[in-house]
Amino acid sequence: MLRDKRQEYLTALVLVGPFIIIYGALFVWPTIQMVMLSFTDAPLIGPGEWVGLENYFKILSHRLFHAAFWNTAYFVVLTVVPNTLVSLAIAMAVNRLKGWQQSLVLAAFFLPYILPVSVVFLTWNWIIDVQYGLIQWLVRPFNGGEPISLTRTIPLFMPTVAFVTIWWTLGFNVLLFIAGLRNISPEIYEAAALDSAGRWRQFARITWPLIWPVTALVLTIQLIAQLKIFDQVYLFSIGGRQDATIVLVQYIYKLAFQQNRGGEGATAAVLLFAMIIVLSVLQYQLLRARGEK
Amino acid sequence: MNKSLKRLALASTAFLALASGAVAQQTVVWWDFLGGGDGVRMKSLIDQFNQEHQGEIQIEATTLEWGSPYYTKLQTSAAIGEGPDIATYHLSRMPLAVDSGTLAEISDEDMESVGLSDASYTEAAANAAKVDDTRYGVPFDQHGLILFYNKDMLEEAGMLDENGLPTGLDGMENFEAALEQFTTDGMYGLSMPTGDRYRMVYSLFGQQGGTMYDEAAGGFFPTDEDLEKLSTATETMARWVENGWTPQQIESPAALALFTSGQSPFFLMGNWEVPTFTDLAERGEMFEWGAVEVPVLFDQPAAWSDSHAFVIPANAGAEADPEKRAAVMEVIKWMNENSLDWAGAGHLPAYNEVRQSAEFQEMKPQSVYAGFADTAVFDPRTTLAGPAAPLGDAWNNYIVPATSGEMEPADAAAQMRDDLNSQL
Numbered sequence: 001m002l003r004d005k006r007q008e009y010l011t012a013l014v015l016v017g018p019f020i021i022i023y024g025a026l027f028v029w030p031t032i033q034m035v036m037l038s039f040t041d042a043p044l045i046g047p048g049e050w051v052g053l054e055n056y057f058k059i060l061s062h063r064l065f066h067a068a069f070w071n072t073a074y075f076v077v078l079t080v081v082p083n084t085l086v087s088l089a090i091a092m093a094v095n096r097l098k099g100w101q102q103s104l105v106l107a108a109f110f111l112p113y114i115l116p117v118s119v120v121f122l123t124w125n126w127i128i129d130v131q132y133g134l135i136q137w138l139v140r141p142f143n144g145g146e147p148i149s150l151t152r153t154i155p156l157f158m159p160t161v162a163f164v165t166i167w168w169t170l171g172f173n174v175l176l177f178i179a180g181l182r183n184i185s186p187e188i189y190e191a192a193a194l195d196s197a198g199r200w201r202q203f204a205r206i207t208w209p210l211i212w213p214v215t216a217l218v219l220t221i222q223l224i225a226q227l228k229i230f231d232q233v234y235l236f237s238i239g240g241r242q243d244a245t246i247v248l249v250q251y252i253y254k255l256a257f258q259q260n261r262g263g264e265g266a267t268a269a270v271l272l273f274a275m276i277i278v279l280s281v282l283q284y285q286l287l288r289a290r291g292e293k
Numbered sequence: 294m295n296k297s298l299k300r301l302a303l304a305s306t307a308f309l310a311l312a313s314g315a316v317a318q319q320t321v322v323w324w325d326f327l328g329g330g331d332g333v334r335m336k337s338l339i340d341q342f343n344q345e346h347q348g349e350i351q352i353e354a355t356t357l358e359w360g361s362p363y364y365t366k367l368q369t370s371a372a373i374g375e376g377p378d379i380a381t382y383h384l385s386r387m388p389l390a391v392d393s394g395t396l397a398e399i400s401d402e403d404m405e406s407v408g409l410s411d412a413s414y415t416e417a418a419a420n421a422a423k424v425d426d427t428r429y430g431v432p433f434d435q436h437g438l439i440l441f442y443n444k445d446m447l448e449e450a451g452m453l454d455e456n457g458l459p460t461g462l463d464g465m466e467n468f469e470a471a472l473e474q475f476t477t478d479g480m481y482g483l484s485m486p487t488g489d490r491y492r493m494v495y496s497l498f499g500q501q502g503g504t505m506y507d508e509a510a511g512g513f514f515p516t517d518e519d520l521e522k523l524s525t526a527t528e529t530m531a532r533w534v535e536n537g538w539t540p541q542q543i544e545s546p547a548a549l550a551l552f553t554s555g556q557s558p559f560f561l562m563g564n565w566e567v568p569t570f571t572d573l574a575e576r577g578e579m580f581e582w583g584a585v586e587v588p589v590l591f592d593q594p595a596a597w598s599d600s601h602a603f604v605i606p607a608n609a610g611a612e613a614d615p616e617k618r619a620a621v622m623e624v625i626k627w628m629n630e631n632s633l634d635w636a637g638a639g640h641l642p643a644y645n646e647v648r649q650s651a652e653f654q655e656m657k658p659q660s661v662y663a664g665f666a667d668t669a670v671f672d673p674r675t676t677l678a679g680p681a682a683p684l685g686d687a688w689n690n691y692i693v694p695a696t697s698g699e700m701e702p703a704d705a706a707a708q709m710r711d712d713l714n715s716q717l
Contacts, residue, residue, distance in 0.1 A: 239488025
């Protein structure tokens with residue numbers, strides 16, 4: 001049967017058109033604007049003079065940019081893989097439960113995820129408070145009986161915020177993993193059990209390989225999200241030494257909104273944008289390659 | 294003369310309204326950042342204004358998040374003509390505001406139309422509202438660092454005079470002896486949030502007569518002596534921390550709780566905490582308390598201070614029409630005249646008539662510490678100054694860690710100077 005190609009193109013256009021228009025107007029165009037802005041000395045609002053690559057040289061040699069880069073990298077290391085592993089462990093445990101018990105436990109893990117960041121911050125700020133915080137009961141023995149401020153002691157800042165972030169966001173990953181685990185047919189485990197495969201062997205040879213695509217997805221989503229970390233770090237650092245714990249998005253915010261340097265802010269944003277694209281594509285390709293082995 | 298001008302203005306507004314055939318009610322869109330105890334009082338002032346001006350002017354108020362979010366939103370909204378008709382602003386941030394083109398000029402004629410002039414305010418406040426001799430704000434209050442104290446504890450220690458005021462706190466030796474005396478197991482001589490220590494350091498810097506900024510002399514901390522004075526002020530605070538007289542690390546809510554729970558006789562804080570204690574006392578949940586000016590520990594009285602003001606955003610492409618502007622000026626005048634209620638929030642009214650009135654003199658503890666208005670040290674006049682600006686970041690990045698023993702005070706002072714000068 002002959003098909004009317006033009007008719008098909010039209011249908012496709014009608015279906016995809018609205019998305020392309022919105023995507024173009026709200027993502028592609030602003031991105032182009034951002035790149036163009038990074039070559040000017042514009043303030044936060046309004047146009048500026050063309051300065052070529054000057055902003056790039058300036059930002060790349062800026063001490064604070066280096067601090068922001070390494071802090072962000074450190075935060076990624078502290079969160080991405082731990083969050084994924086903890087989520088997988090919880091998902092496997094929850095998957096063993098049945099019926100209402102499973103729903104209840106799953107809801108308990110998912111609940112923090114729907115909290116706004118401000119609520120998470122206020123709650124944890126009291127829990128870790130150096131004078132009155134509950135957590136001080138756990139911390140004191142490690143500090144000779146003295147309380148210790150987890151967010152004002154610079155080496156402890158990132159691990160603390162990373163811990164809170166994992167607590168806050170793992171619910172969503174658990175859901176993804178559970179969906180993945182349910183996709184594995186029970187017959188495979190049955191067959192493995194008949195061949196007298198133990199728990200560990202079942203996990204290593206069946207669960208882990210079959211759940212790998214979901215794991216790759218979770219890792220990639222996590223990487224992108226944590227490279228863009230801002231809210232928690234900003235909130236926990238208010239009133240503290242912000243420069244010592246600054247992350248990349250915070251650096252952009254500081255340049256653009258606090259120091260009124262739109263051009264330099266855009267430059268830092270372009271650099272972060274490029275970093276995210278390169279790293280996430282690289283990571284996803286590597287993970288996929290491993291999965292197909 | 295002011296009166297007749299006022300009448301003339303009123304008459305001409307009325308005439309215009311008649312001529313255009315519409316007595317439209319003006320809506321004044323208002324933004325502020327007053328979220329604490331003072332915010333409650335501001336809301337009741339706004340309600341009162343709206344009741345008194347029904348059918349004429351109505352204020353539509355929104356309270357936004359204090360600090361960077363507020364100032365950023367004001368700047369960006371003004372740039373696209375979507376800003377409010379009137380907003381609150383810190384006078385210390387005035388140079389930055391003008392530099393970023395956020396504010397519209399408030400001319401002498403605007404002021405005269407409602408019977409105001411520079412002479413209605415202290416010279417310092419009137420000047421702080423101007424940048425390069427152009428007025429961009431109308432002062433509303435002056436607020437600053439004061440010393441709250443627990444009367445019960447001081448009485449027990451025999452440190453109260455017959456008027457209920459603390460004695461024997463002036464001079465470094467006396468003050469430190471008092472801190473030492475009250476510091477026992479679980480008790481601290483002094484409570485104050487770690488992040489707010491810069492206010493006291495700046496006060497101590499001012500008490501030594503230090504200059505923070507002098508454009509002509511080369512920027513921040515122009516001489517080595519100024520830098521030394523900053524180190525000395527920082528060392529003082531670091532010593533209090535090291536001796537355990539004040540907690541090494543403590544957040545604002547916990548510092549407040551330390552004082553209100555009777556674990557510390559002194560609380561160094563801004564006067565905006567006055568309503569918190571007044572309200573607690575009304576509910577019977579507070580001991581007898583008082584507040585005085587920051588004691589003189591060095592050569593001269595000085596305390597960190599700033600000022601809330603009213604500004605008119607320069608809404609690009611949507612400049613206020615004359616009637617709107619008249620309504621805004623009416624709001625400003627009314628708020629000034631009723632700033633006695635605002636003094637309930639602990640602030641000192643900037644408007645001379647109110648601050649010098651008998652009613653204000655009767656307000657306690659406001660009138661007790663009102664003297665700081667004359668000896669206050671404001672932030673320097675530079676685009677880096679003000680709340681949520683680079684100067685505040687520099688305090689937090691260098692001086693505060695130096696007070697907790699994480700940096701050497703002299704190094705911290707030098708690094709702060711270099712960092713700020715590199716941003717000029």
